[in-house]
Amino acid sequence: MSPAIITTILGLLLVIFGIWVGDNANLLPIDASTNATIYDQLFSVLLSIGTILFFGMLGLVLYSLIRFRRKPGQEGDGSAIEDNLPLEIFWTIVPTVVILFVGLYSYDIYDRMGGMQQLDLSGHNHQGQETMVEEERIWGGIGSGSVEDKSKSSLESIPIDVTAMQFAFLFHYPEGDFISGELHVPVGKPISMRMESKDVIHAFWVPEFRIKQDIIPGQPTILSFTAQKEGKYPIICAELCGPYHGGMRSNVIVEDTSSYTDWLLKNAKNTIT
Amino acid sequence: MTTLPQIDQDQEVRTSQEEHHEDFRMFGLATFLIADGMTFAGFFAAYLTYKAVNPLLPDAVYELELPLPTLNTILLLVSSATFHKAGTALKIDDSKNCRKWLLITALLGLAFLISQMVEYFTLPFGLTDNLYASTFYALTGFHGLHVTLGALMISIIWWQTRSPGGRVNSHNQFPLEATELYWHFVDGIWVILFIILYLL
């Protein structure tokens, strides 16, 4: 077999291996939000590309080291090739194409996650006192609700006000006007959170939702998501905020609508009809 | 393989190179000034960002008057010209004129600093009053520090250009040239500062 054929076969095997790894490696926690499912698609593509590139380079280096090592008694220099324009062009173009592909694909993902959307503050209009200036300065995180959900149910999104402080999260439910240390959300309903910090920068992170947004003092941020799997997941503060940063955790409980309503009613201060 | 003679490691070091290449000392200085300029660039960027995204808190005062800073701009621009005169005079070893122009430059610098002080004391806000005020003082203060340093260096050079006995003359122009470049740089920064802080 000619070297060209062997190389092609090895390349194909590598690609197949990469795709297999991307599809089958189970490196992420469960996908408990609509966001997470989209995220995992991106992850498996990145993992495939990364695997192919890494093992390709590893293979090349190992092969060269073994094949071209100086054998005992060998004298003299290697061949004096030092330039090869087509080759140089080839390995400029390949990464460029890969990068463009990855960029476009992740743009698509970003858009599907709602990253490009106009910030939707409809859920917070109840607060009334918000002036124009303040609204301009609100910054949104990714996952401001995915497009699919947005079209059908954006009006029903549940507003929650999040306050972060050293070293706790407080969740205020305008609907029922009470504060909880744990986040309860119904499955399948879009949630839109408006987050403020009392002291230093914190970050709201739920690994199972694949979303994270800094909570910045003097700078309200918003974050939306739709949970899709029932369960109890950790909320983790992901920005160094002091000695107890590691202990600044809470839980999000995703439950079916009726248990959620029960919980809401049980806690509501001024039970509205 | 040619074997080179082993030489005594403890031979004394010659450091003659530095003294014989005036040109790259100027080059080094220019590089340093670019670096220095980046510090200002950082401050300017911060100021402009604040202006763009951080509205003043409701009761904060931040107003600037134009007359004094305009005077300051003129002072500095003129001083750049007078410094240049001093440089030309030095080239022909005209120590007397050179020192005259240096003195005028230093006095202009001093006048700038005094007028800056006057401005500081008449402004209706202090360093910690509000965000813009702090940035204003940080920027002008940092620039003022540069002017102070420059004025000091000019004074030293003024001393060094005295006719018999001074070290700076047409054979050793570097100290003067370096200070001149620095002074023009400080001027240039002021012009940008003036535009950004007072005119925008």
Place this chain on the structure above:
Amino acid sequence: MTISLDNSKEGETKSLQPKGWLRYFSFSLDHKVIGLQYLVCGFIFYLIGGLLASAIRIELTSPLSDFLPRDVYNQVLTLHGTIMIFLWIVPVVNGAFGNYLIPFYVGARDMAFPRLNAVAFWLIPPSGLLLISSYFITGAAQSGWTAYPPLSITTPAAGQMIWILSVLLLGGSSIFGGINFIATILKLRRPGLKLMQLPMYCWAMLGTSILIVLSTPVLAGTLVLLSFDIVAHTGFFNPSLGGNVVVYQHLFWFYSHPAVYIMVLPAFGLVSEILPVHCRKPLFGYTTMVYSIMAIVVLGFVVWAHHMFTSGTPPWMRLFFTIATSFIAVPTGIKFFNWVATLWGGRISLNSAVLFSCGFIVNFVLGGITGVALAQVPFDVHVHDTYFVVAHFHYIVYGGSVFVIFSSIYHWYPKVTGRMLNEDLGRFHFALTFIGFNLCFAPQHWLGLNGMPRRVAEYDPQFTFVNQLSSVGALIMAISILPFLWNIIQSTFRGPVSGNNPWNALTPEWLTSSPPPIENWIGPPPLVKEPYGYGRNNKDSNEITTDT
């Protein structure tokens, strides 16, 4: 051969320098002495930084915060990051090797500004000691090496102020060094030596120095503002006084992203020097290598906000920074493919220097790939500020820069001392380091993906086992220092004499005695037009003229 020194007049001599080994503790103006001062000083700080890393890894063997008090943990990780970056990698890949090699490469007898050079070095030990002493006096800074306000404003002021002061001094040292390198490379070149004939490390240092000169002052300004916030109670970054914390992040990363290339570009340069010698082949694609360095320098300035994807930056900004960041993979990739092409068809000696260089290639590619993944906003929002990021940058700074530093020490040791290192110990050192390193940091990718944030002393018990695995890796890394140190110490006294040019290398530093004489060459500096002319049929085609 004439023994006259052309561009130095007799007479002006400096006799203040002590003789023998004492000069390494003096304000020496000799670039070679300064280079070694940087290296040894940096290595001592590496041991201290590594000791702190060991403390981190011991703490993390259990999910509870039980080994270090919580605030001490934060101090330790802040010191670890700061020391490793500002006192180990940056001074060593720039200061140490730059000072030692650049004058040889441009055919000069010293750096352009020897005094400035000595000042730049002597800023380092005091600021390093200052930084470390803060731990014992008042408690060190505890807001991470990034010192994000308002945390850095609200934590104890003394430690934070000392941190700011020493980083300012180190930044100053770095700027002085950068100016010196630019002037030396551009202005002090031997007559007849063209820019495109310079060894690649010169290009890397030129690019790095441009980055240093343009970005470090911004950090300095920012830290001055931060210190005003701390001591004068201004409100630049203090939201309760109307300030804006995100502005700090922009300014900080405007420096600190280029800083990562300040840590790695010189390493790229060093690998480009080492590989051709031991592969007995010319460096592949010299011209494209030069252009890719410059492309990295330019792109390096426009990617900083990829550290701030979760800071509430507007969507267009995130997209711009995603794309700009991703594109850095192209010039970087060119360099890596060129190195592989340099290996290809060579006669590779599998010695410690080559092993560490190839280890670097493999580790860096992995770190670079995770970097490109991190550059994608939707990917980054999950793993930002987690151990995934910790894994990414250790793969690059340790697997990249530190591996290259070791490789370079193995390569240039005979040059500096005139003695050979023990190869078996060297290979053993490589094997331990490579295994320990991968065992330590590979599992951290998984930790980050599954929910372990960084900068925590306590974590979810489900991560215990993987953290212990990582700690075992760190232990192996710590042990791997021993064969290295032993090798260095015993070879300095008893290593076999190497001769002037044990590798038969063509780059200019080898064309003089080992160790080199005080002013580098007895005669005039050689003109090396083809520093990589290996494998030419007629070796003499590599014109080494000694006339001016």
